[in-house]
Every structure is written in structure tokens, then in C-alpha cells.
Amino acid sequence: MGHTAVVLGDQLLRGHPALDGAERVLFVESLPMLRRRWLHRQRAHVVLSGMRHFAAELRAGGNVEVVERRAAPSLASPLAEEPGPLVAASPNAPGARAVLERAGARLVPSTQFLTSPDAFAAWAEGRRRLKMEDFYREQRRRFGVLLDADGGPEGGQWNYDPENRRPPRDMPEDLRPPEPWCPQEDDIDAEVRCDLDAHAPDLWGRDAPRRFAVTPDEADAALRSFIDDRLPQFGPWQDAMVPGEPWLFHSLLSVPLNLGVLDPLDAVRAAEAAYRSGGIPLQSAEGFIRQILGWREYVHGAFWLRHLDGANALDAHAPLPGAFLGEQSGWNCLDSVVDGVRERGYAHHIERLMVLGNTLLLTGVDPQDAVDWFARAFVDGAPWVMAPNAAGMALYADGGQMTTKPYAAGGNYVNRMSRFCGGCRYDPKERTGPEACPLSALYWDFIDRHRERLDGNRRMAMPLRSLAKIDPAELDAIRARANDARAELGVRPASSP
Numbered sequence: 001m002g003h004t005a006v007v008l009g010d011q012l013l014r015g016h017p018a019l020d021g022a023e024r025v026l027f028v029e030s031l032p033m034l035r036r037r038w039l040h041r042q043r044a045h046v047v048l049s050g051m052r053h054f055a056a057e058l059r060a061g062g063n064v065e066v067v068e069r070r071a072a073p074s075l076a077s078p079l080a081e082e083p084g085p086l087v088a089a090s091p092n093a094p095g096a097r098a099v100l101e102r103a104g105a106r107l108v109p110s111t112q113f114l115t116s117p118d119a120f121a122a123w124a125e126g127r128r129r130l131k132m133e134d135f136y137r138e139q140r141r142r143f144g145v146l147l148d149a150d151g152g153p154e155g156g157q158w159n160y161d162p163e164n165r166r167p168p169r170d171m172p173e174d175l176r177p178p179e180p181w182c183p184q185e186d187d188i189d190a191e192v193r194c195d196l197d198a199h200a201p202d203l204w205g206r207d208a209p210r211r212f213a214v215t216p217d218e219a220d221a222a223l224r225s226f227i228d229d230r231l232p233q234f235g236p237w238q239d240a241m242v243p244g245e246p247w248l249f250h251s252l253l254s255v256p257l258n259l260g261v262l263d264p265l266d267a268v269r270a271a272e273a274a275y276r277s278g279g280i281p282l283q284s285a286e287g288f289i290r291q292i293l294g295w296r297e298y299v300h301g302a303f304w305l306r307h308l309d310g311a312n313a314l315d316a317h318a319p320l321p322g323a324f325l326g327e328q329s330g331w332n333c334l335d336s337v338v339d340g341v342r343e344r345g346y347a348h349h350i351e352r353l354m355v356l357g358n359t360l361l362l363t364g365v366d367p368q369d370a371v372d373w374f375a376r377a378f379v380d381g382a383p384w385v386m387a388p389n390a391a392g393m394a395l396y397a398d399g400g401q402m403t404t405k406p407y408a409a410g411g412n413y414v415n416r417m418s419r420f421c422g423g424c425r426y427d428p429k430e431r432t433g434p435e436a437c438p439l440s441a442l443y444w445d446f447i448d449r450h451r452e453r454l455d456g457n458r459r460m461a462m463p464l465r466s467l468a469k470i471d472p473a474e475l476d477a478i479r480a481r482a483n484d485a486r487a488e489l490g491v492r493p494a495s496s497p
């Protein structure tokens with residue numbers, strides 16, 4: 001008898017390698033997975049909708065028997081009931097891998113990423129520091145992307161990042177981001193909604209019409225619309241944060257990429273083709289390609305190489321503040337971004353890193369709590385993407401293996417790169433007193449608490465020199481404001497290491 005292909009919710013590739021020669025295809029919707037704390041309602045929706053659309057397509061194709069186990073008590077139990085041998089693609093999460101291995105499934109290599117964990121490990125071998133930029137340049141050469149006739153970088157530079165950090169104050173008045181592509185919900189979505197109401201009524205976040213692509217056709221439409229309408233402006237405004245413009249010029253492609261319905265190389269090639277045909281500035285095409293060919297592949301490889309389980313280089317042990325679940329803190333940047341996450345399951349990269357991640361870093365929240373929240377509260381969450389991004393990049397839990405310095409910033413950064421501060425009761429330029437921006441006080445308190453750890457890091461030399469010039473009375477006032485700020489978030493005072 002032929003085998004049963006097990007298709008997991010984040011591996012909805014139409015060319016799924018386990019389908020080859022399969023007699024049956026098994027989709028399991030596990031209830032405990034749906035009932036995890038902090039899981040966003042819209043996250044649960046896109047995964048179930050994606051699985052059910054794929055199952056319906058296979059059933060309509062008529063070449064294979066399709067079995068859907070909905071509201072299953074676990075992933076393991078339906079596997080144990082399968083009559084034939086099981087074959088699955090190598091999973092994207094260690095937990096799923098362990099369950100499949102225990103069930104005796106044969107794991108075949110997944111084709112979802114362009115760089116396998118083994119290939120990444122070979123690249124990392126012997127390197128003291130895993131610099132994303134080195135990896136990215138190699139990826140450009142390997143796939144022949146944005147190279148000139150001599151094999152050098154198109155335009156003479158590998159990276160146009162410095163041109164891609166324009167603050168919102170430079171944004172022309174009449175520049176409005178076009179509405180992103182949006183799918184039409186169908187009967188499958190309606191059924192998913194009913195099932196979630198029945199089986200997982202306590203999910204976090206608001207329910208709303210589906211905004212993200214979950215099938216290859218939808219992903220193709222979303223990609224085309226992004227390339228035509230939003231990519232031209234993606235580069236310059238990549239880091240800008242504008243209240244009321246949650247998507248700005250971002251692609252919204254992380255959901256279809258992470259579900260496996262959009263091939264990363266298709267997205268990269270589409271951006272390159274748009275540049276070569278003359279419609280797109282190089283800085284935008286390169287900026288977008290770097291995110292996918294560089295960052296996405298890099299964090300996936302780094303996850304399987306290091307896992308970062310339990311990493312906590314800064315000894316941070318505070319629990320997740322209630323403000324991350326919707327309690328109002330009075331900090332306009334934080335409340336606005338968390339409200340957006342609750343509404344849409346989405347915030348763009350700089351909001352995730354420099355508002356959410358920065359707040360967690362400065363207040364000393366335990367990296368594992370941060371990883372769990374990020375992995376569940378967003379529509380595109382996944383363990384492989386979260387440990388390197390949240391624990392490694394945002395919280396410096398790996399002690400600097402991914403980044404050369406902590407991504408710590410005070411209110412001045414948020415003030416420059418966003419329009420949040422204008423609507424806030426605090427003053428980003430102040431770091432002491434009741435009107436002072438909590439992030440500004442927390443920033444200097446963070447540098448102060450970790451001064452010994454950061455000493456010797458060349459990139460921290462300037463803030464450490466500035467810290468040394470703060471007079472003791474002002475430093476005491478900063479510490480007092482930082483303690484108040486932590487109290488505003490319900491976090492107890494942090495102690496020095």
C-alpha cells in the first residue's frame with residue numbers, strides 16, 4: 001500500500017515533497033495548538049483557511065484520498081490511527097519534528113526554504129560571527145540576483161540600507177500608500193470562523209475579514225499588486241512608523257511565505273524583473289530582496305543552528321507586561337502598536353523591533369516570554385522566525401551572536417522615525433521628571449545597568465562615554481523615572497547584574 005503524506009499547516013507547498021507517490025493525504029487541526037495562550041484569532045484563521053483550501057484543491061484533483069482531522073485532541077493521535085506508512089516534509093518546528101519521529105514518519109527534505117539547515121551550517125562553519133551581510137552577498141551570487149555583467153553588485157553597492165531610512169517628516173504630504181491587495185473570503189473562511197467560535201472561543205486579538213493570502217493564486221495576486229503599487233516606495237520608507245498607516249509600503253507577504261504558498265525565489269525574481277524593466281528604483285528592489293533572500297533565509301538557518309532555547313545573556317526575568325495584551329500604558333508608541341497587533345495581528349518590522357522589542361529589552365522581560373508572545377500574537381508567527389528575531393535580534397539574549405550591539409533606543413529614535421510622539425503625553429527629549437519619555441529614561445537606565453557587560457563593545461563606546469558624563473544626581477533621577485516607567489507596565493524594578 002502507498003504512504004500517507006502528512007501535510008502540516010505551515011507547509012502548504014503545492015509541490016510538497018511527501019505528496020510524491022502518496023495514496024492518502026492527512027491534514028490535522030490540533031485543538032491544543034489552537035488553544036495556546038496569546039494565539040491571535042486571525043493567526044488561527046489563516047492557518048486553518050490555508051489548510052482547508054489545500055485539502056479542497058487536492059480533493060477536487062481526485063488523484064489522492066484526502067483525510068482532514070478537525071478539532072483533533074493532538075497532532076499525535078490521528079498519526080497513530082493512520083493505516084499506512086507516514087511520510088512528511090522535515091518540519092519547521094522542533095516540537096512537530098519530535099511528534100512525527102515518535103510516530104515513525106519518514107522525513108524527506110523540505111523545499112520551502114532556499115537554504116537548507118545543512119547548507120547554512122556549512123556556511124557558518126569556522127566563522128566567529130555570523131554576519132547577515134556576508135550571508136546575503138553569498139546568496140546574491142549563488143542565485144545570480146541583482147548582479148552586473150562582471151558578477152559584481154548591480155549599481156556598485158551590495159546594500160542600499162543607508163538610503164532606506166528616511167524619517168516620516170520627509171514624507172511628501174500627498175504621498176499616500178495604496179491599499180494593499182485583499183482576498184475575497186469564501187465558504188471555507190465562513191466555516192473556519194464558525195469552527196473557531198465553537199472550539200477556540202478564547203483566542204486573543206480581534207476577528208476580522210481575512211487580509212492575507214493563503215493559496216498560491218492569492219499569493220500571486222498579492223505579490224503582483226505589491227510589485228506594481230507599493231514596491232517603488234518600499235525602500236525609502238521601510239523604517240518609517242506612521243500612525244493610521246499600518247501597512248505603509250510593506251508587502252504583507254510573510255503569511256503566504258510562511259504558510260508555504262509563495263515561493264521566496266518567485267518574490268525575489270519578481271522584484272528583480274520589475275527593477276530591470278525600469279519601473280522600480282534599485283534601492284527599493286534591493287531592500288526588498290535583502291529581506292527575503294538575506295534576512296528570512298538567515299534567521300531560518302540561524303534557528304536550526306542555534307535554537308537559542310533558554311538563552312538569556314542579559315539575565316532578564318520580568319514577565320510579559322499587561323500592555324502587550326492590550327492594557328493601556330499611556331505610552332503612545334506602545335499602545336498604538338499593540339492596538340494594531342490586536343486589531344490586525346500585524347505590525348511592520350521597525351514597529352516590532354524598535355517599539356515592541358525595544359520596550360521588552362529595556363524593561364528586562366524574559367526572552368522566552370517575549371518569544372512566545374511574538375510567535376502567537378502575529379498572523380505570521382512561527383518558532384523558527386521568532387527565536388532569532390525576538391530573542392536574538394530584539395532582546396540580545398544570545399549575547400551578540402546575531403547583532404554587534406543591543407538594538408536599544410530611547411525616545412529620540414522613536415521621535416525621529418515615527419509620528420507617535422506628537423500625540424503622546426510624554427516628552428521624548430526629557431529623561432527625568434514626570435513628563436519624561438519612559439523609553440528615554442529606560443534607555444539610560446539600561447546602559448547604566450549593563451555598563452560592565454557592554455564595556456569593550458566598540459559600537460557601545462559612545463553611549464558609555466555619554467553615560468559617564470551624566471552627573472550622579474541626574475543618574476539617580478533617571479533611575480527613579482525608569483522605575484516608574486516599569487511600574488506603569490506592571491514590571492518590578494530591575495536590579496543591576
Ligand SMILES: Cc1cc2nc3c(=O)[nH]c(=O)nc-3n(C[C@H](O)[C@H](O)[C@H](O)COP(=O)(O)OP(=O)(O)OC[C@H]3O[C@@H](n4cnc5c(N)ncnc54)[C@H](O)[C@@H]3O)c2cc1C
Pocket residue numbers: 249250251252253254255257258288291292295296299347348349350352353357374375378380381382385386389390393394
Ligand atoms: C521582534 C520581531 C518579531 C518578528 N516576528 C516575525 C514573525 O512572527 N514572522 C515573520 O515572518 N517575521 C517576523 N519578523 C520579521 C519581519 O518583521 C516580518 O517578516 C515582516 O514585518 C512581515 O511583514 P511584511 O510581510 O509586510 O514584510 P516586508 O517588510 O514587506 O518584508 C518582506 C519579507 O521579508 C521577510 N523578512 C523581513 N525581515 C525578516 C526577518 N527579520 N526575519 C524573517 N523574515 C524577514 C518576510 O518574509 C517579509 O514578508 C519579526 C521581526 C522582529 C524584529
Ligand code: SF4
Pocket residue numbers: 331332333334410411412414415420421424425426427428437438439440
Ligand atoms: S514620547 Fe516616548 S513614550 Fe511617548 S510616543 Fe514618544 S517614545 Fe513613545
